[in-house]
Amino acid sequence: MIGRALRHPSFVLGLAITLLVLGVAFLATFWTPHDATAMRISARLRPPSATNWLGTDQFGRDVLSMLMMGARNALLVGVVAVGIGLSIGVALGMMAATREGSLADEAIMRLCDFTFAFPAVLTAILILTFLGPGLVNAILAIGIFNIPVFARIARGASLQVMARDYIRAAQAAGRSTFGILHRHVLPNIRGILIVQASVQFALAILAEAGLSYLGIGTQPPNPSWGRMLNDSQTFLAQAPYLAIFPGAAIALAVLGFNLLGDGLRDVLDPKSKER
Amino acid sequence: MLRVEHLRIRFRGTPILRDLSFAIDRGEALGLVGESGSGKSMAALAIMGLLPPGMEASGRILLDSEDLLALDEASLCSIRGRRIGMIFQEPMTALNPVHRIGEQIAEPLVLHGVMEHAEALREAESLLERVGIEEPCRRLHSYPHELSGGQRQRVMIAMAMSCKPALLIADEPTSALDVTVQSEILDLLRDLRLQEGMATLFISHDLAVIARVARHTLVLYGGAAMETGDTIALLRQPRHPYTQGLLAALPHGRSKGTRLQPIPGFVPPARLLAEGCPFHGRCPRGDARCAAEQPPLTVEHTRAWCFHPGRVE
Amino acid sequence: MTRVLEARNLHKSYILPRASWWEQRARIEAVRDVSLHVQAGETLGIVGESGSGKSTLARLLMALERPDSGRLFWQGEEITALSAAELRARRHGIQMVFQDPYGSLDPRMRILDTVAEPLDAAEPGLAREQRRARVAEMLERVGLNADMLVRYPHQFSGGQRQRIAIARALITRPRILVADEPASALDVSIQAQILNLLSDLKLEFGLAMVFISHDLGIVRYLSDRMMVMQHGLVVEEGETERVFTVPGHPYTRALIAAMPKLATE
Numbered sequence: 001m002i003g004r005a006l007r008h009p010s011f012v013l014g015l016a017i018t019l020l021v022l023g024v025a026f027l028a029t030f031w032t033p034h035d036a037t038a039m040r041i042s043a044r045l046r047p048p049s050a051t052n053w054l055g056t057d058q059f060g061r062d063v064l065s066m067l068m069m070g071a072r073n074a075l076l077v078g079v080v081a082v083g084i085g086l087s088i089g090v091a092l093g094m095m096a097a098t099r100e101g102s103l104a105d106e107a108i109m110r111l112c113d114f115t116f117a118f119p120a121v122l123t124a125i126l127i128l129t130f131l132g133p134g135l136v137n138a139i140l141a142i143g144i145f146n147i148p149v150f151a152r153i154a155r156g157a158s159l160q161v162m163a164r165d166y167i168r169a170a171q172a173a174g175r176s177t178f179g180i181l182h183r184h185v186l187p188n189i190r191g192i193l194i195v196q197a198s199v200q201f202a203l204a205i206l207a208e209a210g211l212s213y214l215g216i217g218t219q220p221p222n223p224s225w226g227r228m229l230n231d232s233q234t235f236l237a238q239a240p241y242l243a244i245f246p247g248a249a250i251a252l253a254v255l256g257f258n259l260l261g262d263g264l265r266d267v268l269d270p271k272s273k274e275r
Numbered sequence: 276m277l278r279v280e281h282l283r284i285r286f287r288g289t290p291i292l293r294d295l296s297f298a299i300d301r302g303e304a305l306g307l308v309g310e311s312g313s314g315k316s317m318a319a320l321a322i323m324g325l326l327p328p329g330m331e332a333s334g335r336i337l338l339d340s341e342d343l344l345a346l347d348e349a350s351l352c353s354i355r356g357r358r359i360g361m362i363f364q365e366p367m368t369a370l371n372p373v374h375r376i377g378e379q380i381a382e383p384l385v386l387h388g389v390m391e392h393a394e395a396l397r398e399a400e401s402l403l404e405r406v407g408i409e410e411p412c413r414r415l416h417s418y419p420h421e422l423s424g425g426q427r428q429r430v431m432i433a434m435a436m437s438c439k440p441a442l443l444i445a446d447e448p449t450s451a452l453d454v455t456v457q458s459e460i461l462d463l464l465r466d467l468r469l470q471e472g473m474a475t476l477f478i479s480h481d482l483a484v485i486a487r488v489a490r491h492t493l494v495l496y497g498g499a500a501m502e503t504g505d506t507i508a509l510l511r512q513p514r515h516p517y518t519q520g521l522l523a524a525l526p527h528g529r530s531k532g533t534r535l536q537p538i539p540g541f542v543p544p545a546r547l548l549a550e551g552c553p554f555h556g557r558c559p560r561g562d563a564r565c566a567a568e569q570p571p572l573t574v575e576h577t578r579a580w581c582f583h584p585g586r587v588e
Numbered sequence: 589m590t591r592v593l594e595a596r597n598l599h600k601s602y603i604l605p606r607a608s609w610w611e612q613r614a615r616i617e618a619v620r621d622v623s624l625h626v627q628a629g630e631t632l633g634i635v636g637e638s639g640s641g642k643s644t645l646a647r648l649l650m651a652l653e654r655p656d657s658g659r660l661f662w663q664g665e666e667i668t669a670l671s672a673a674e675l676r677a678r679r680h681g682i683q684m685v686f687q688d689p690y691g692s693l694d695p696r697m698r699i700l701d702t703v704a705e706p707l708d709a710a711e712p713g714l715a716r717e718q719r720r721a722r723v724a725e726m727l728e729r730v731g732l733n734a735d736m737l738v739r740y741p742h743q744f745s746g747g748q749r750q751r752i753a754i755a756r757a758l759i760t761r762p763r764i765l766v767a768d769e770p771a772s773a774l775d776v777s778i779q780a781q782i783l784n785l786l787s788d789l790k791l792e793f794g795l796a797m798v799f800i801s802h803d804l805g806i807v808r809y810l811s812d813r814m815m816v817m818q819h820g821l822v823v824e825e826g827e828t829e830r831v832f833t834v835p836g837h838p839y840t841r842a843l844i845a846a847m848p849k850l851a852t853e
Contacts, residue, residue, distance in 0.1 A: 164691045164692075165686040165687075165688055165691040165692035166691065166692050166693055166694040166702075168647070168650075168652055168684070168686065168692075169684065169686065169692055169693075169705070169753070169756065170694075170705060171652050172650055172652060172679060172682075172683055172684050172706070173679065173683075173705040173706035173708075173709050173756075174676040174677070174679040174680065174706060174709030174710060175676075175705065175708075175709055176672070176673075176676065177672075183697075184694050184696075184697075187694075187696040187697075188694070188695070188696055310775035310776060310777065311775055424638070453637035453638055453802065454637060454802060454804070454843060454846045454847060455637065455842055455843065455846045456637075457846070457848070458845075458846035458848075461848075480775065480776060481776075481848070482776075482850060483805075483847075483848035483849060483850050484848045486848065486849070486850050487848050487849075510850055520777065521776055521777065522850070524776055524777050524779070524780035525776065525780070525805070525850070526780075526783065526805050526806050526808070526809035526810070527805040527849065527850055529809055534784055534787070535780040535783055535784050535809075536780065537777050537778070537779075537780030537781040537784060538777035538780075539781075541745050541747055541748070541777075541778060542745075542775070
């Protein structure tokens with residue numbers, strides 16, 4: 001299967017980019033060229049040079065170091081927030097599907113509708129007003145918002161799968177409901193969930209950027225790509241590189257995860273023909 | 276008035292249909308019988324000029340002496356729906372679920388410039404009555420999902436017939452319907468054929484249905500014609516081993532306790548079929564010659580392409 | 589003769605989702621007061637058109653759905669009031685073959701696991717080699733090669749998939765087999781193969797069979813006794829030949845008359 005996987009261009013490219021981002025994030029935990037939080041006003045707004053490969057920002061902080069730490073934070077946000085959404089959302093969605101039409105199903109779906117009715121940012125603000133600002137709480141807020149997304153999708157996809165005869169055959173064979181969900185439904189909705197997860201991952205990163213802009217996400221001096229991007233607006237004319245680098249980083253990470261998601265879905269499908 | 280001459284269809288070099296020739300006169304019905312992979316649906320699509328991309332057709336398809344294969348898309352568009360009508364197996368997918376019935380029936384009339392919209396709707400109503408829909412005036416404004424399967428099929432027939440085409444192609448029109456409904460639809464098709472003098476190409480996998488509808492039958496397998504002739508003669512005394520096999524595999528009229536005689540094996544993918552006769556490999560009488568050479572036409576009370584035609588041993 | 593399967597006065601209706609807020613929810617009575625029984629070695633044919641309730645009846649007989657009222661007996665034991673767990677423990681005795689060969693096998697599972705599924709539930713402690721051997725044996729019995737068990741459903745044709753479905757249904761040596769239009773979706777020549785296979789296995793395993801179909805020709809050929817259903821009711825039943833030669837109910841007569849017949853009959 002690995003051999004087959006390596007022949008899918010989107011999978012390979014997506015994996016490459018994702019590994020790159022992962023690698024950078026991993027490296028950042030041990031080493032960055034400079035201290036990402038150290039301010040040196042005397043060296044502010046320097047374009048890329050030998051000492052600061054990607055230049056410095058308005059406080060003299062090294063852009064490359066901030067970018068690397070930012071990668072770590074972005075990954076954290078993406079993985080944990082989407083993880084929360086996936087685990088709780090899919091469980092709720094599958095449960096609702098097994099009890100289709102019942103009060104429980106209606107309740108879960110209305111709750112999802114309710115959450116969707118509020119703009120995402122507003123919901124996040126509400127949640128963070130209660131919890132207080134910061135990276136961890138931002139992750140929680142984004143995670144909570146991911147739950148109805150996955151619940152909806154899992155429910156719809158599960159219902160489709162459960163209408164098939166092989167589910168009835170499994171029942172006739174004597175499998176319990178939980179066994180059927182685990183052995184038959186989950187593997188068959190996996191593809192859709194993976195693709196959605198990659199989309200949500202990208203959205204999570206963007207959401208964190210938005211929250212940081214409002215000042216309620218990652219707090220300074222903790223670096224965040226989003227905040228870097230937003231801070232750079234004031235200095236766009238003088239130091240465009242301050243916007244380009246974090247912007248490119250976000251775009252690259254988002255692209256990488258989307259490609260990986262697409263590629264994974266194709267690779268995991270036993271029906272996709274070998275090239 | 277429909278004359279198909281040496282129609283061949285290839286898909287990237289693999290033959291899908293080999294050298295098919297037949298003719299249908301006004302008011303006549305020809306049954307095209309075949310299982311999956313026989314190429315029968317492709318033949319219908321070729322006539323309509325609707326082959327999927329990648330498929331190439333050669334030969335001649337003459338509709339009143341005009342070669343359809345030589346026409347460009349614009350000319351074909353004016354022929355489809357106007358001079359050739361087609362009905363399909365699944366009425367729900369053939370009808371647009373978001374448009375009302377009346378509009379859909381009127382569409383070909385307006386499209387081909389036969390009538391203005393208002394008049395077309397009136398014609399649609401009379402067509403609905405003709406095909407046996409009750410309360411046609413009310414039904415004009417119904418949506419497809421409000422009708423039953425049999426009713427939808429009737430609507431499709433009305434649509435196909437609206438411009439009074441010279442040729443009607445029916446591709447498995449009753450396979451998805453209940454037996455009693457099927458019976459009514461088949462009668463309807465027969466009545467319309469006689470009244471309008473349409474030539475009808477009736478495609479089905481079901482020999483019993485064909486027996487009811489078509490005077491002449493052509494049996495296809497693996498893209499090649501196996502046997503053709505007068506339907507009753509063909510069914511009573513088939514000469515080709517495939518036709519014999521098909522009949523032997525049916526439980527109709529067979530007494531309990533006797534085993535069915537299926538044709539062993541299954542239809543291989545197109546590229547694995549023999550060069551000569553595609554039925555080779557599953558044929559009880561096939562030999563090396565059948566695999567390599569194209570079987571000749573042999574004529575008795577039916578026309579069979581076979582090296583070993585004749586009665587069952 | 590023992591009654592391997594028995595149903596008494598089964599009722600099942602469904603409530604349709606509302607078409608609009610102010611309408612009452614419509615109720616469809618899919619199965620109305622249906623009683624039947626099958627004896628060991630017998631084939632009961634059930635004929636009906638769409639909307640007759642025959643598929644719902646199949647699911648009720650298999651206890652895949654609970655009836656609104658009525659009683660169901662598997663091999664003499666009443667199972668109507670059993671819990672889900674108790675029911676699962678008895679499922680190995682009755683199995684089903686479905687109509688759609690493309691939907692009845694999990695596309696993500698290997699044939700080995702699909703065919704073994706009933707076995708896993710009935711004999712959970714089975715050793716891996718034994719499990720594999722039993723599946724291999726069953727595949728050979730239905731005319732497939734044993735080394736195919738590592739493959740996935742999409743690698744097989746319609747007829748082969750039905751054979752796999754039959755292998756799955758019979759692996760626990762059930763006493764009753766419910767076949768819901770098992771050959772309708774297949775080509776004529778393959779249909780005959782599957783029907784022959786079912787007949788052979790029925791004899792070999794001593795099965796009682798419930799054969800559901802809309803095709804009267806096949807039902808006449810295969811079943812000892814038959815039932816005709818219309819709108820959820822049983823309108824006629826009896827010995828197959830009798831029903832065909834002297835049909836009592838007008839609907840039965842209409843069905844028989846509507847059957848397309850070959851000119852040779």
